[in-house]
């Protein structure tokens with residue numbers, strides 16, 4: 001197939017997420033909305049994130065029909081279609097079973113605010129009751145991150161860079177948080193959280209910087 005820009009971006013995100021420790025075998029998907037029609041690109045099911053190439057990308061309509069090729073996708077395609085239909089502001093979705101993201105999900109609680117980068121998730125993370133889209137869609141609301149208990153997490157963004165960078169940051173922060181789970185480590189004071197978030201996201205443009213880092217990491221990644 002011809003590698004269009006969205007497809008190349010999607011493969012870059014898959015490889016970069018692998019480079020950031022989110023590649024845990026079969027499963028995990030990255031999707032990108034086609035702004036022209038009710039369709040989205042998504043990686044196929046039978047390759048790991050780190051193995052992904054442009055020929056492993058499929059395109060689905062919102063009913064799950066593959067309009068590009070005959071590759072098989074994860075049954076999780078459904079929540080991608082549901083989120084795109086429900087959230088016009090979302091153009092990209094990342095779901096992984098990154099080890100630390102999953103460890104956090106297995107504690108069945110949200111990320112605690114134990115690092116300044118955790119504020120990227122402050123008042124913007126929710127828990128899903130279970131793995132079905134009915135639950136995920138209803139719980140997600142306007143949030144950017146949803147933790148699926150005993151499973152993994154989903155991050156969404158207005159761009160693939162933001163959704164992927166948020167996910168990689170969640171993996172890092174989950175590692176810190178789960179490591180400190182049994183400790184008395186305090187959380188950031190409430191009043192510091194929103195100003196820090198504004199500084200990190202809007203002034204420092206941390207997620208955009210992290211995406212450019214991830215592009216370099218994808219480039220160097222060898223499974």
Ligand SMILES: [Zn+2]
Nearest residue numbers: 027028076152
């Ligand atoms: Zn999953």
